[in-house]
Amino acid sequence: xxxxxxxxxxxxxxxxxxxxxxxxxxxxxxxxxxxxxxxxxxxxxxxxxxxxxxxxxxxxxxxxxxxxxxxxxxxxxxxxxxxxxxxxxxxxxxxxxxxxxxxxxxxxxxxxxxxxxxxxxxxxxxxxxxxxxxxxxxxxxxxxxxxxxxxxxxxxxxxxxxxxxxxxxxxxxxxxxxxxxxxxxxxxxxxxxxxxxxxxxxxxxxxxxxxxxxxxxxxxxxxxxxxxxxxxxxxxxxxxxxxxxxxxxxxxxxxxxxxxxxxxxxxxxxxxxxxxxxxxxxxxxxxxxxxxxxxxxxxxxxxxxxxxxxxxxxxxxxxxxxxxxxxxxxxxxxxxxxxxxxxxxxxxxxxxxxxxxxxxxxxxxxxxxxxxxxxxxxxxxxxxxxxxxxxxxxxxxxxxxxxxxxxxxxxxxxxxxxxxxxxxxxxxxxxxxxxxxxxxxxxxxxxxxxxxxxxxxxxxxxxxxxxxxxxxxxxxxxxxxxxxxxxxxxxxxxxxxxxxxxxxxxxxxxxxxxxxxxxxxxxxxxxxxxxxxxxxxxxxxxxxxxx
Amino acid sequence: xxxxxxxxxxxxxxxxxxxxxxxxxxxxxxxxxxxxxxxxxxxxxxxxxxxxxxxxxxxxxxxxxxxxxxxxxxxxxxxxxxxxxxxxxxxxxxxxxxxxxxxxxxxxxxxxxxxxxxxxxxxxxxxxxxxxxxxxxxxxxxxxxxxxxxxxxxxxxxxxxxxxxxxxxxxxxxxxxxxxx
Numbered sequence: 001x002x003x004x005x006x007x008x009x010x011x012x013x014x015x016x017x018x019x020x021x022x023x024x025x026x027x028x029x030x031x032x033x034x035x036x037x038x039x040x041x042x043x044x045x046x047x048x049x050x051x052x053x054x055x056x057x058x059x060x061x062x063x064x065x066x067x068x069x070x071x072x073x074x075x076x077x078x079x080x081x082x083x084x085x086x087x088x089x090x091x092x093x094x095x096x097x098x099x100x101x102x103x104x105x106x107x108x109x110x111x112x113x114x115x116x117x118x119x120x121x122x123x124x125x126x127x128x129x130x131x132x133x134x135x136x137x138x139x140x141x142x143x144x145x146x147x148x149x150x151x152x153x154x155x156x157x158x159x160x161x162x163x164x165x166x167x168x169x170x171x172x173x174x175x176x177x178x179x180x181x182x183x184x185x186x187x188x189x190x191x192x193x194x195x196x197x198x199x200x201x202x203x204x205x206x207x208x209x210x211x212x213x214x215x216x217x218x219x220x221x222x223x224x225x226x227x228x229x230x231x232x233x234x235x236x237x238x239x240x241x242x243x244x245x246x247x248x249x250x251x252x253x254x255x256x257x258x259x260x261x262x263x264x265x266x267x268x269x270x271x272x273x274x275x276x277x278x279x280x281x282x283x284x285x286x287x288x289x290x291x292x293x294x295x296x297x298x299x300x301x302x303x304x305x306x307x308x309x310x311x312x313x314x315x316x317x318x319x320x321x322x323x324x325x326x327x328x329x330x331x332x333x334x335x336x337x338x339x340x341x342x343x344x345x346x347x348x349x350x351x352x353x354x355x356x357x358x359x360x361x362x363x364x365x366x367x368x369x370x371x372x373x374x375x376x377x378x379x380x381x382x383x384x385x386x387x388x389x390x391x392x393x394x395x396x397x398x399x400x401x402x403x404x405x406x407x408x409x410x411x412x413x414x415x416x417x418x419x420x421x422x423x424x425x426x427x428x429x430x431x432x433x434x435x436x437x438x439x440x441x442x443x444x445x446x447x448x449x450x451x452x453x454x455x456x457x458x459x460x461x462x463x464x465x466x467x468x469x470x471x472x473x474x475x476x477x478x479x480x481x482x483x484x485x486x487x488x489x490x491x492x493x494x495x496x497x498x499x500x501x502x503x504x505x506x507x508x509x510x511x512x513x514x515x516x517x518x519x520x521x522x523x524x525x526x527x528x529x530x531x532x533x534x535x536x537x538x539x540x541x542x543x544x545x546x547x
Numbered sequence: 548x549x550x551x552x553x554x555x556x557x558x559x560x561x562x563x564x565x566x567x568x569x570x571x572x573x574x575x576x577x578x579x580x581x582x583x584x585x586x587x588x589x590x591x592x593x594x595x596x597x598x599x600x601x602x603x604x605x606x607x608x609x610x611x612x613x614x615x616x617x618x619x620x621x622x623x624x625x626x627x628x629x630x631x632x633x634x635x636x637x638x639x640x641x642x643x644x645x646x647x648x649x650x651x652x653x654x655x656x657x658x659x660x661x662x663x664x665x666x667x668x669x670x671x672x673x674x675x676x677x678x679x680x681x682x683x684x685x686x687x688x689x690x691x692x693x694x695x696x697x698x699x700x701x702x703x704x705x706x707x708x709x710x711x712x713x714x715x716x717x718x719x720x721x722x723x724x725x726x727x728x
Binding site for chain 2 (some may be wrong): 210218227
């Protein structure tokens with residue numbers, strides 16, 4: 001155990017020092033919020049996955065949900081996630097990138113005006129603060145269970161480490177740290193799968209014990225279950241989760257999008273997003289498949305599990321030898337810290353760029369907004385820590401977060417799709433649609449008792465789209481200049497030079513070589529479409545094998 | 548007291564309020580953990596051939612079960628359905644305890660180990676997915692599922708072709724090539 005403490009202590013010190021090192025060149029808002037737009041595709045790939053996979057959306061809560069409901073949880077990793085990454089990489093990111101925006105609400109503001117942008121902004125800030133609180137809670141609970149150290153001091157140490165490098169270094173430090181953490185996560189946590197499969201006789205052995213001997217429902221081993229499943233009816237997973245929630249998450253989650261906006265070129269942004277679906281797919285083998293085997297280990301060895309959220313920690317504590325446990329915990333802490341830092345940075349970006357700079361204090365110097373960004377980061381950490389006790393009261397944290405998301409992502413996908421693909425869509429229509437869709441989602445959940453979040457998100461998406469189209473037809477057309485560079489039919493090539501000049505002006509000399517920004521075809525082995533096709537085909541193979 | 552002082556005061560007060568609620572909720576987990584720890588110690592003592600030590604820890608585990616865990620389950624199930632699974636397994640735990648007492652007397656270590664494991668598993672949280680009914684597909688389910696699948700494919704093809712046509716129509720109008728990559 002002492003060696004584990006030493007490894008974890010060294011890891012936290014390393015993260016702290018590396019974060020300070022990476023933050024030394026941060027001087028203006030473009031550096032702080034968009035990492036000087038200098039990240040290559042492999043940084044983007046690592047950062048996106050590390051952002052996506054934390055304590056909450058990965059090891060602890062996804063692992064806990066996999067323990068609770070079975071292989072169905074792998075649908076997040078095996079077809080929805082890669083589908084969302086690839087579609088966002090191929091289509092949506094290009095629109096944000098070419099529009100030269102800092103945030104998703106900024107894109108909505110340019111297309112539809114400030115009202116919808118502000119609503120979207122506030123909704124996401126609430127979700128983000130809850131997310132950070134949930135990450136702190138899960139991290140604290142995990143270390144408390146594992147190492148028997150007190151909850152609150154642990155949470156405060158985590159907050160101090162991640163807060164320091166995010167506060168000082170902004171997106172640049174966050175992305176570089178996330179890439180390092182991505183490697184530590186992969187290497188540190190993969191051995192668990194092989195140890196477990198060896199113990200239980202492979203995937204067939206797990207099925208033999210659970211279905212053959214314990215009489216467990218075969219749906220515990222189904223990725224896409226029937227429509228009567230209480231947690232995830234198959235058709236609703238495809239309709240609501242895959243086409244609305246996951247796509248909306250990948251195209252509308254500021255932390256995910258912001259990593260791409262920090263890319264050095266559109267190619268790097270798109271390719272980084274597409275190939276991030278490879279680690280996303282592998283993620284199921286890190287925290288979903290092991291948790292299907294966990295009940296056998298718990299029952300056979302007398303390991304007490306108080307609730308699903310704690311099951312992953314209990315599993316590794318009782319299975320991994322000393323030394324390896326410390327490395328594993330370092331991998332898990334990487335997951336948590338990277339997610340917290342990215343959400344933290346995104347929240348401060350949205351607060352400063354979309355609310356403070358545009359609506360509250362206009363026309364100040366870049367340095368003023370740069371300092372405001374750091375102040376916002378600090379405030380978000382403090383608020384999240386205050387919310388940790390509230391999050392503690394919620395059983396299965398995934399439920400809370402996904403309910404909030406279902407109420408935002410359905411309406412968001414409705415207005416985003418129409419924003420890009422329908423030039424006629426206007427501000428009045430989208431605002432009416434967004435608000436109606438959001439209320440409809442709340443109504444479905446509260447008045448009609450629908451508790452499957454992706455069913456809620458699908459219907460709120462449908463209602464938003466219908467209301468937006470109806471109100472748009474009844475109101476005036478948007479002016480052509482409001483659509484320029486924001487819709488599918490925009491002439492992006494004609495605007496490319498202008499966009500690059502705007503970026504160069506924002507970044508000082510760092511992206512000043514506009515004349516060299518010719519579009520070149522990448523070699524065949526780096527062709528985005530080939531990779532996207534291969535990854536999507538691999539998802540079909542996985543679904544056929546695991547059902 | 549001015550507003551500058553009131554706000555931090557209220558924040559601390561709300562923090563303490565929530566922290567108190569959390570502590571009482573965590574109590575149920577803590578007493579079960581305590582019971583599991585005693586039971587694990589039974590296995591450890593027996594492996595070391597100390598039957599008296601094992602019996603002592605067995606008594607302590609049973610005491611926690613009878614005085615704390617059982618009471619919390621029977622009270623909790625009235626207001627919170629999360630206690631239902633433990634309520635359903637209470638008889639099972641009682642039976643295991645009775646059997647374990649006899650097995651400890653006879654000192655059969657392998658039997659004791661598996662009995663202890665069974666008790667710990669019985670007071671643990673079991674996956675809800677275990678009890679999901681087996682898959683069943685009605686005619687309506689097939690119609691719904693196939694409509695979604697085929698409908699999505701048709702929509703994707705038609706919408707994709709529409710976008711492609713509208714995009715190239717616009718470029719051709721302006722006499723420009725479509726961008727590559």
